[in-house]
Amino acid sequence: MGKKGQSSNPLRPSYDPMGLLLEDGVIEIITAQSSAPGERHADLVAAGAQVGEIAVLAWPGGPSDPKTQHSGTRWVVARGWVPYQRATFVTPAFPGYFSGHSTFSRSAAEVLTRLTGNDYFPGGLGEFVMPRNTFLQFELGPSEDVRLQWARYFDAADQAGQSRLWGGIHVQVDDFTGRTRGDLIGIAASDKALTYFNGTAP
Structure with a gap:
């Protein structure tokens, strides 16, 4: 989408109905004013970007020394945006398949709910x-402790699937389909396991 341009205003530069939606301070058109010396897009034009292209405020890629540095966020040209991954990672790395994280996490949530009789942790x-x-691999970070909390097994499972979207590994349909199939698989696995416990397995 970043390569296509912006889809907010057909009268402005780089319009494409399949482009990004503009949002001030996050996704913007590079203008002569915004790229003037000292302005927010000046470095982009100095590096070869053109007035009229789309800029996004995003993670610019890994630092030169990931053990001691972090990259933070800065303006990058949308056509060159990369997800929060190593430079060698291609997004998506494959055609659209079910997200494994979405599927097995949702299956586990179903199994745990059935085994414990409760969907809460x-x-x-x-x-x-x-x-x-101490946790990040691509750069130093996080800058402070990050604490994830969930009330229900399904909340944790949903976030596991969403993480693959945020990492640029899957698209939304892969996540949602994985969740729905994971439900079915978890129920089937639980039912099958119970036959071994109650002695009815063939």
């Missing part, structure tokens, strides 16, 4: 902590 809260400056 024990004590009502599940938690995962990413310690400051």
Whole structure:
């Protein structure tokens, strides 16, 4: 979409109905004013971008020393945007298939719910902590402890699937289809397992 341009205004530069929606401060058209010396898009034009192209405020790629540095966010040309992944990663890396994370996470949520008789984590809260400056692999970070919390197994499963969208690994249809199939698989696996416990397995 970034290569196509913007889809917000057919009277402005780089219009394409399949382009990005403009949002001030996040997705913008590079103008003579915004690329003037000292302005927010000046470095982009100096590096070869053209007035009229689309700029996005995003992660610019990994730092030169990922053990001691982080990249933060800055303006990049939309056609060159990359997801939060290594430079060698291609997004998506394959044609659209079910997201494995969406599928097996949702299956696990179904199985745990059936085994425990409750779709809530024990004590009502599940938690995962990413310690400051020790968790990320592409750069130093996170800059402070990040604490993920979920009330239900399904909440955690949904976020596992969403993570593949945010990483540029899957598209939304892969996530949603994986979740719906994961439900069916989890129920079938649970039913099958119970036959071994109750002695009715063939």
